[in-house]
Amino acid sequence: MRKRLIYGVCLVAIVGLAGFSLYAWHPAIDPITPPSADQFPQEMIDQGEMLASAGYCSTCHTSPGGQPYAGNYEMHTGFGTIYSSNITPDPETGIGRWSEEAFIRAMRTGVSRDGHHLLPAFPYEHFNKMTDHDLKAIYAYIMTSVPAVDEEKKANGVPFPLNMRWLQAGWKLLFADTAPFEPDPQKSDQWNRGAYLAEGVAHCGACHTPRNAVGAEQYDQMYEGAAIDGWIAPSLTPSNPSPIPWRQQDFYTYLRTGNSMLHGSAAGPMAPVIHQGLAALPDRDIQAISLYLSHDEPSQVDRDEALDAEFHEALQSALTDQATIPDARINEGARLYATACSSCHYNGQHLVKGRPLLTIDSSTHLDAPTNLVNVILDGLRADQGISGVVMPGFRDALSDAEIAQIAAYLRHTAGESPWPNLQQQVTDVRQQPRFEH
């Protein structure tokens, strides 16, 4: 990984130097007198508020306990610690003196008003897919409705040489997706609306698409799953490991409510995506995103029967009788699971919302136990997964060895081969830095 990173940086540096004269230098755009609220129609401001929500601007631009949009939210990346900017309309420390033109340039090309390059931790490549109309609406909302806060951005902790902003010029030349959004004429308007939202403002790929050694999204593996903030954002394509394929309806209930009975609950970084972000969008937009992601085949009837078969198998294996498990450690896991977990989870009666069946959840089928262990350690708060429904965390109640035994048992009932070095993996997940979600 390190070696690849070094090669990558060299490559980016060479291209950066070559492209320097062409690409690296951007003029500053003159500061303006902050615009007054009556410059923008109310309808535009409302539209901007909805889009700012769907783009999780406040999630990334608000530090825990800090003022909304004042920045300094800390992001840990493979390239060091990055702090988000103050994007309140404060004239000195925020974007109060930014013209609409400067704002649109930043959102499309990742160049700040004064001309310096911004890091791709700011997902401008996705925001670039938005129409001018929608970007202007966000500008109108921020300028008129977000309270100005005087707060300096902290310096990023990106080590030399990666901290040289002009390196970004090479990076952009090599990797940045600068193409505007193009609707697919073969697809319906609803599908294209979903594509526009998912690839643009809601930037699903920023977390779900794997990145290369220098942090660029690999578009040939779009939505194939990636590690993010100590979690795994699973694949959203048919390579998703869940035994039950995701249909449009499953995406819809998951994205609308934070839980799908056939696929479990949204925890970690996915919880704010649903409850702070997508929540602002109307049902028809969530349906559009779901249609765009689904690979529903025409013959729905056959699919439903196949699904039934998979589902009944999963229900059966969830009830694996402890006595039939020869491996002592897995057997111990079954005992711990019965003591600590099973009273709240699927118990062989009916599958109901709020009592997840873990054998069909992707967390028991992914190549790494990360997501499963995260949930066992920290549970789910009321604002994660199903709104108002809580799962307690077991960070202080269970040892790494016990969590590993429970995870081994769940993996067994999911019909997958054992995770290697499981206890060490539990220890690693427990010790990783904890993110505020």
Ligand code: HEC
């Ligand atoms: C995944 C996190 C993330 C999201 C989501 C995000 N931003 Fe940012 N944004 C950042 C980071 C980090 C920076 C600073 C990058 C740097 O230091 O180079 C930034 C910088 C900016 C800047 C440049 C500010 C300056 O002073 O140069 C603007 C403008 C901006 N973001 C607007 C937005 C808007 C509007 C949204 C929502 C539509 C948004 N951002 C969503 C992380 C994010």
Ligand code: HEC
């Ligand atoms: C900030 C990073 C991030 C963004 C942005 C994001 N996701 Fe996720 N997503 C995750 C993580 C992490 C998980 C795993 C959560 C869990 O296991 O509870 C996840 C889980 C999911 C799942 C469930 C997958 C499974 O197998 O259980 C779906 C579906 C999903 N995301 C869709 C989307 C869509 C659609 C978007 C864009 C609208 C999106 N995500 C944006 C990080 C993100």
Ligand code: HEC
């Ligand atoms: C007090 C009840 C309760 C206990 C005890 C409990 N859970 Fe949960 N668990 C829940 C609920 C409720 C949810 C769904 C929460 C939501 O969506 O808001 C959940 C969700 C989960 C998830 C996320 C699953 C998914 O659907 O994505 C996992 C994994 C999980 N539990 C594992 C466990 C394990 C392992 C134990 C034992 C160590 C356990 N739980 C103990 C109630 C409980």
